[in-house]
Amino acid sequence: MTNQFFTQSVQVQKIIKGFNLTKSLLVSSILIGDAHIGKKSLIRHLFPKVVSVDGANQEKVEEYLSNYNELIITNFEKLTNIENLDFTNKRIIAIANYMGNEKIIDNLFAFIYHMPSLKERLEDVSLLTQLFIKEVQSNLVIPQKLNIDTSRLDISNNSKSLKKSIYQQVFIRSCGTKEIEEILYHFLLDNMNGNNDYKEYLTLYEKPLIEAGLAKYGSQLKLSTILGINRNTLRKKIYELNLD
Numbered sequence: 191m192t193n194q195f196f197t198q199s200v201q202v203q204k205i206i207k208g209f210n211l212t213k214s215l216l217v218s219s220i221l222i223g224d225a226h227i228g229k230k231s232l233i234r235h236l237f238p239k240v241v242s243v244d245g246a247n248q249e250k251v252e253e254y255l256s257n258y259n260e261l262i263i264t265n266f267e268k269l270t271n272i273e274n275l276d277f278t279n280k281r282i283i284a285i286a287n288y289m290g291n292e293k294i295i296d297n298l299f300a301f302i303y304h305m306p307s308l309k310e311r312l313e314d315v316s317l318l319t320q321l322f323i324k325e326v327q328s329n330l331v332i333p334q335k336l337n338i339d340t341s342r343l344d345i346s347n348n349s350k351s352l353k354k355s356i357y358q359q360v361f362i363r364s365c366g367t368k369e370i371e372e373i374l375y376h377f378l379l380d381n382m383n384g385n386n387d388y389k390e391y392l393t394l395y396e397k398p399l400i401e402a403g404l405a406k407y408g409s410q411l412k413l414s415t416i417l418g419i420n421r422n423t424l425r426k427k428i429y430e431l432n433l434d
Contacts, residue, residue, distance in 0.1 A: 195228065195235035196321060199311040202232070205303045209236050216259070218282035218298060220266065222289055223305030226348035229285045232305070233262055237283060245269040255280070272298070308345040308352065315345055315352065322356045332364050397431045400424070404433065
């Protein structure tokens with residue numbers, strides 16, 4: 191089965207076009223970019239039948255170079271003695287997280303592609319978000335459609351942190367009373383160790399209650415009525431919890 195790769199990025203589409211144009215040539219290419227930006231997925235999509243080897247294993251790479259004229263080398267930056275590699279009459283597709291020795295890279299590869307991070311491909315962030323939402327709903331067996339707060343998406347570590355932030359949001363929003371109680375139970379079981387724990391951990395309930403109430407009703411007066419507490423008491427709680 192062919193691996194699928196989804197992108198709306200013009201930059202990535204140019205990379206795909208470049209690889210497709212050279213598929214029939216015995217030339218070597220390298221794809222360079224940050225970790226977790228889809229380099230391996232893209233190459234697997236473009237070259238599904240080509241044998242792959244991890245550059246972290248120098249001995250295995252040398253063995254495969256002797257046995258194959260077409261080869262994918264992942265983690266290329268982890269290879270040692272790169273200057274001694276012979277790519278003559280071979281089609282090597284390398285993947286690296288960074289450039290390394292530019293002169294050696296220039297000598298070994300006819301084509302050098304730089305894949306942009308997700309921070310430079312915001313159109314792909316939106317696309318991946320929808321794909322990850324479907325994935326997490328399927329994996330966690332969540333039937334209802336869930337809205338994601340896009341302001342809380344984390345792309346600091348590209349797709350890895352993006353997927354994690356989506357899983358967290360979907361899980362949190364799908365939790366019921368039983369799950370929330372169980373989460374709090376295990377958190378308190380692991381962290382209770384003082385003489386003032388009741389007062390300290392009461393904020394685990396009070397802070398989200400008041401914060402959500404202010405967001406929902408937009409008025410301290412209305413919220414104090416909803417919660418059944420004095421307005422001055424509510425104002426004091428807001429100040430103590432740094433919600434002002």
